[in-house]
Amino acid sequence: MHAAIIVFPGSNCDRDLAVAFRRAGARVSMVWHKDTSLPDGVDIVGVPGGFSYGDYLRCGAIAANSPICRAVVAHADRGGHVLGICNGFQVLTETGLLPGALLRNAGLKYICKPVGLTVATNQSVFTQGYDAGRTITVPVAHHDGNYFADEATLDRLEAEDRIAFTYADNPNGSVRDIAGILSQNRRVLGMMPHPERMAEPAHGGSDGAAMFAGLVDALAPA
């Protein structure tokens, strides 16, 4: 399985994400934001956490208009897989690949702590390694993690089983406790918590590792 990880100026979880993919057995290519194409044969694109372009204008807004994001959108439009974590989730909403927006946290403070996440569906390659309904522990680290979408969009996400994770104890005001959502074809996942930062015992826990193991299992060519 070949993962491409996008690097923007200000990304700070790109290497963590690469380590998590490699530990699960994936080959990883790092791709600079000014590149206009992805490496041949990429199975999944990782859009990492951080502070792309210094969070200027709006988190993820400038990154979403960077040259490489046109290739990321084209990859998704062809049915390719994309995993956006934290700032990556913000970028994916800004590109329109995922609905809704990430607003300022309800408490107006940056939050950096482990949180309980309930696996709302395991019907995706990202979550197939978890039992649905299980609560895992994964850290959040953001100031704009307050997920918002209109009622019709939220009802549709629920009806189509596209809410991947919810917060057990909502830290940021996200509507319907949403922590991560899937695209309609279930091949794009955006989530605010960081599974790559809880993926080996040295992190203090490894609940995130099953996501990367499940992806390599599902996407590795037979």
Ligand SMILES: NC(=O)CC[C@H](N)C(=O)O
């Ligand atoms: N860790 C992150 O990716 C943070 C995303 C963004 N800079 C925020 O604070 O909301």
